[in-house]
Amino acid sequence: MSVGRAEDAADEIPTLAGYPQAAGIWAPTGALTHHPGMDPLIVDALERGRGVLMRACEPGLAGRIDAARKRGELVSVLPGVYAPSDAAARLDVRARAACVRDPDAIVVGAAAAWLHGWEALGQPDEVAVATHVLRRRPGFRFERRDVPPELLGRVHGIPVTSAPLTAVELIPERGPDAVNVALRSGVRLSELWTAFERMPGRRGNAVRREVLLDSRDSPWSAAERRAHRALRDRGIDGWATNHPVRAASSSRIVAYADVAFPLLWLDIEIDGRGYHDSDNAFVSDRARDERLALLGWQVVRFAASRVFADPDGFADAVAALVEVRARQLGR
Numbered sequence: 001m002s003v004g005r006a007e008d009a010a011d012e013i014p015t016l017a018g019y020p021q022a023a024g025i026w027a028p029t030g031a032l033t034h035h036p037g038m039d040p041l042i043v044d045a046l047e048r049g050r051g052v053l054m055r056a057c058e059p060g061l062a063g064r065i066d067a068a069r070k071r072g073e074l075v076s077v078l079p080g081v082y083a084p085s086d087a088a089a090r091l092d093v094r095a096r097a098a099c100v101r102d103p104d105a106i107v108v109g110a111a112a113a114w115l116h117g118w119e120a121l122g123q124p125d126e127v128a129v130a131t132h133v134l135r136r137r138p139g140f141r142f143e144r145r146d147v148p149p150e151l152l153g154r155v156h157g158i159p160v161t162s163a164p165l166t167a168v169e170l171i172p173e174r175g176p177d178a179v180n181v182a183l184r185s186g187v188r189l190s191e192l193w194t195a196f197e198r199m200p201g202r203r204g205n206a207v208r209r210e211v212l213l214d215s216r217d218s219p220w221s222a223a224e225r226r227a228h229r230a231l232r233d234r235g236i237d238g239w240a241t242n243h244p245v246r247a248a249s250s251s252r253i254v255a256y257a258d259v260a261f262p263l264l265w266l267d268i269e270i271d272g273r274g275y276h277d278s279d280n281a282f283v284s285d286r287a288r289d290e291r292l293a294l295l296g297w298q299v300v301r302f303a304a305s306r307v308f309a310d311p312d313g314f315a316d317a318v319a320a321l322v323e324v325r326a327r328q329l330g331r
Contacts, residue, residue, distance in 0.1 A: 110128065
């Protein structure tokens with residue numbers, strides 16, 4: 001338990017159950033909810049702290065803070081740092097509290113991924129923080145380490161590991177999905193390698209290197225990763241991933257092809273149920289395919305389940321499609 005006021009030590013952070021989580025993570029400060037009738041000066045202080053209040057920064061409010069705590073309106077997130085009781089369990093609030101308590105603290109790991117908006121990786125129960133000051137506290141995991149300054153970032157004012165470093169650090173825990181999500185969000189593979197090279201000697205680096213090498217064709221999903229591997233194993237060449245297809249009369253991007261054979265105007269799509277089974281996706285996929293067809297592209301869709309179940313068969317099918325398409329175009 002951290003050393004602090006005796007009343008702080010007695011506080012317990014509310015459990016995650018029953019509190020709004022993802023719905024409010026990106027909310028601006030003014031959208032934080034407060035108890036009806038909360039002291040206006042306390043509300044103003046929470047606004048200044050973007051959802052948290054540090055006693056040391058508000059010396060004139062000591063009595064009002066104690067009164068709000070007695071009424072159950074405020075709870076201690078960390079010693080001397082408070083938040084509204086109905087928001088204290090939120091990941092972003094806990095992360096901000098840690099960085100208020102220790103201005104040199106950096107949010108790392110899965111908590112940093114969540115703040116970067118990578119919800120596909122899931123929300124962690126604990127907020128992992130790199131700090132040399134903070135001590136054990138429920139709802140947090142404090143790590144005694146430093147983060148290279150060039151690999152730092154901020155999300156809504158909260159210091160976090162940069163997106164490339166966050167992804168690379170998470171590989172041993174989350175596997176290739178950490179890289180897939182990062183690449184899908186716009187992180188470049190070269191940036192992932194740079195982050196990896198800045199963390200020599202770290203436990204788990206062997207698996208990190210293996211996953212990065214397997215990511216050389218920049219997969220955006222597990223199914224694409226398996227498809228790429230199957231195509232490489234089959235010795236098929238001439239393809240590019242996440243290839244931008246542009247309109248004939250301008251540089252406007254009409255679509256991105258999962259696996260494109262640009263010289264053959266052939267687009268291989270890998271469709272998973274999670275995204276492509278919704279009504280909206282059903283309509284948008286067909287509108288997209290129509291636009292590509294009008295540009296002369298052939299679109300062939302494979303179910304992700306087929307790629308996983310029979311990657312060799314998938315590669316054989318693509319090889320056959322390439323051969324037929326080449327004959328059609330006289331190439």
